[in-house]
Amino acid sequence: MEGHKGQSDDTDAGNSIHAEIYGEDGVIRAPFVAHIGAAIADRDILALKREVGDLHQSEVGDLLEALLPEQRRALVDLLGSDFDFSALTEVDEAIRLDIVDNLPNAQIAQAVQELDSDDAVYILEDLDQEDQDEILSQLPFTERIRLRRALDYPEESAGRRMQTEFVAVPPFWTVGQTIDYMREDKDLPDRFSEIFVIDATFKLLGAVGLDQVLRAKRAVKVEEIMHETRHAIPATMDQEEAAREFEQYDLLSAAVVDENERLVGVLTIDDVVDVIQQEAEEDLLRMGGVGDEELSDTVAATSRSRVPWLLVNLCTAFLSASVISMFGATIEEMVALAALMPIVASLGGNAGTQTMTVTVRALATRDLDIYNAGRVIRREVLVGLLNGAIIATLLGLVAGTWFQNVDLGLVIAAAMIVNMLAASLGGILIPLFLDKFGADPAISSSIFTTMITDVIGFLAFLSFASWWLHLG
Numbered sequence: 001m002e003g004h005k006g007q008s009d010d011t012d013a014g015n016s017i018h019a020e021i022y023g024e025d026g027v028i029r030a031p032f033v034a035h036i037g038a039a040i041a042d043r044d045i046l047a048l049k050r051e052v053g054d055l056h057q058s059e060v061g062d063l064l065e066a067l068l069p070e071q072r073r074a075l076v077d078l079l080g081s082d083f084d085f086s087a088l089t090e091v092d093e094a095i096r097l098d099i100v101d102n103l104p105n106a107q108i109a110q111a112v113q114e115l116d117s118d119d120a121v122y123i124l125e126d127l128d129q130e131d132q133d134e135i136l137s138q139l140p141f142t143e144r145i146r147l148r149r150a151l152d153y154p155e156e157s158a159g160r161r162m163q164t165e166f167v168a169v170p171p172f173w174t175v176g177q178t179i180d181y182m183r184e185d186k187d188l189p190d191r192f193s194e195i196f197v198i199d200a201t202f203k204l205l206g207a208v209g210l211d212q213v214l215r216a217k218r219a220v221k222v223e224e225i226m227h228e229t230r231h232a233i234p235a236t237m238d239q240e241e242a243a244r245e246f247e248q249y250d251l252l253s254a255a256v257v258d259e260n261e262r263l264v265g266v267l268t269i270d271d272v273v274d275v276i277q278q279e280a281e282e283d284l285l286r287m288g289g290v291g292d293e294e295l296s297d298t299v300a301a302t303s304r305s306r307v308p309w310l311l312v313n314l315c316t317a318f319l320s321a322s323v324i325s326m327f328g329a330t331i332e333e334m335v336a337l338a339a340l341m342p343i344v345a346s347l348g349g350n351a352g353t354q355t356m357t358v359t360v361r362a363l364a365t366r367d368l369d370i371y372n373a374g375r376v377i378r379r380e381v382l383v384g385l386l387n388g389a390i391i392a393t394l395l396g397l398v399a400g401t402w403f404q405n406v407d408l409g410l411v412i413a414a415a416m417i418v419n420m421l422a423a424s425l426g427g428i429l430i431p432l433f434l435d436k437f438g439a440d441p442a443i444s445s446s447i448f449t450t451m452i453t454d455v456i457g458f459l460a461f462l463s464f465a466s467w468w469l470h471l472g
Helices: 012-021 030-041 045-052 057-066 069-082 085-090 093-100 105-112 117-124 129-137 141-152 175-184 210-215 239-249 269-287 299-325 328-333 336-364 373-402 406-436 441-471
Strands: 194-198 204-209 253-257 263-268
Touching (some): 057 085, 069 093, 085 093, 085 117, 105 117, 105 129, 117 129, 129 141, 175 210, 194 210, 194 263, 204 210, 239 253, 239 269, 263 269, 299 328, 299 441, 328 336, 328 441, 336 373, 336 406, 373 406, 406 441
Antiparallel strands (some): 194 204, 253 263
16 A cells, blocks of 8 residues: 655745656656666765655655665665655555665664654554564653554554644643743644643543634633534544544544543544545455555565455356356257357446445445435346346347347347346345445455356346247
8 A cells, every 4th residue: 555645845846856756647757766776876875865865755755666675775774864764654565664674673763763653653563563662662761652552552543543742731721821832842743733622631621723822812721712622533443434534524633532531642634634545445455356455565465365355256156157057958059148148247247346336435435324225225226127128128139130039139138137137236235234244345245246147147048048948
């Protein structure tokens, strides 16, 4: 997957550099990659610092992905402390691990101290437990505790994605005290738009926006202008659920609280955008039966990701083959059936995939629920019947004309209507069934939907043909 996207300043210099390294298609220019590769080969540290030092972390990430593995490692090694480790949150996991595994833990420990906590967790969470412990042991106590707490939360939870740097003040402080605190404290986050209000036990009481602070008089107490935080996010909440909260309530940031409603971090919109993109990519890959595969994965890893569902597909293919074998005599009697069978299965499979894709997406976005499921199922049945009638008419005319057999055209038309109806029902009911029992409908819906359309399509077509031949 593509990694974590941070915030950036849109300066003229940055835009100029961007124009130089990217082509019109948004892909990093080959001459720039070759130039950096030559500097790496010559071990020209000054040139590398000049060319790479001013790049945004996302641009460095794109450069790392464009370089060869040995060039990536050499680039990080040559830049040393000048390498921006936040760029590692912008690359595939395989590339990130390849780079980090070739660095001493002491260097990683030094680097993560300069990162925001969410970026540091993003890098550390992929490491072995032994390496994590060694790196954390070399950090200052406060930072070590913060990172350890975030790493203790479940993977892909809000606690893993949150930033532990935030601004929090007690309710009895005045606006003047709050402003002075923000001016003088050196450990505040670089960017924030909201100040949280907590009691002595760190329990979240509310929040106040910076705009409200700037508009209020210095003598006004924070508790007088704060608002209740109605959308505090539990640290254990799945990151996709947290992203949905941001989408529904148009949030820019949200407090993250533990089981005792104590403030432990803040989730910001830039992190949520990454989550939305990551979850969308995962759903797309799972619908293709390839799991969490990435372009930088090795041949062995890619094979392991794809083989399991291919084996399941093999089993369902044998089921379809067994249906065909039941009608061997019918096929021998009319060879035209063998030529037309793939058409019935193919059209049914495509129709099922259309319905399944819409259903899986609706389930992921929570647009499909128990309140509208019946209406949507009825709609899909009617769509299946209408599309089936249209395709069946065209297919029947073509088949009848092709083989000079009107009855054969009627047989395949009838089978097409049945299969399109089965495709529509399978495309919506299978994802609903899997979701009901806690399975991920994005992973296995396509295989089972295809199985149903193949089996029903062959069974209907060959049954109708056998019945017609016996009548004849």
